[in-house]
Amino acid sequence: MATTSRRLRPKDFEGDAPVVARALIGAIVLIDGVGGRIVETEAYDREDPASHSHSGPTPRNQAMFGPPGRAYVYRSYGIHWCMNFVCREDGHGAGVLIRAVEPLYGIDRMIARRGLEDVRLLCSGPGRVGQALAVTHAFNGMRLDQAPFEVRAASEDVEVVVGPRIGISKAADVPWRFGLAGSRFVSRPFPKPVSLRA
DNA sequence: CTCTTGATTCTCT
């Protein structure tokens, strides 16, 4: 249950983006009681050409340069709301994109918002997560350790898989995408590990 | 100012 694991505080988000992104796999995220287990994340930071923060603070990305443990929400393709968790305590412009969630709580509300009943498709993508959890710009900059957010650490060790990020043209080969091994709720399959011998 | 490009998803072919 969500109440069995420790609630994450800002200090838990002070690490580098890839470290936090990996640590968030298996964590529970809820907005107004609706959500589930994080099964896919991607890391971004200022040195990364693919990151919104790469060219410094702007009105849109200012949350990324603020305190860690807060949300950075942006509009994607003029249609979708995508949510990041801001990390690092030094205003570096680092964050973790929440790409997929395994629906566990408030599934009926997610179904209503998404207009689908296939649980597997409710939160399997950053735009889908935004719609299922009713994310909007109103959440931009808000603390993740206060209502309506509830973020809890993974209650047990989980096996994490890594791969290149999705939907970007710059630094597309950087392996900063993390996923829960074997999860059916990721947005896309992870590349199979390179076999050393045929 | 105009032009291009997206950290995407859905629908139709």
Added chain:
DNA sequence: GAGAATCAAGAGA
């Protein structure tokens, strides 16, 4: 697999 929906940054004139 291709195209649309739809808008805010970012780049360039």
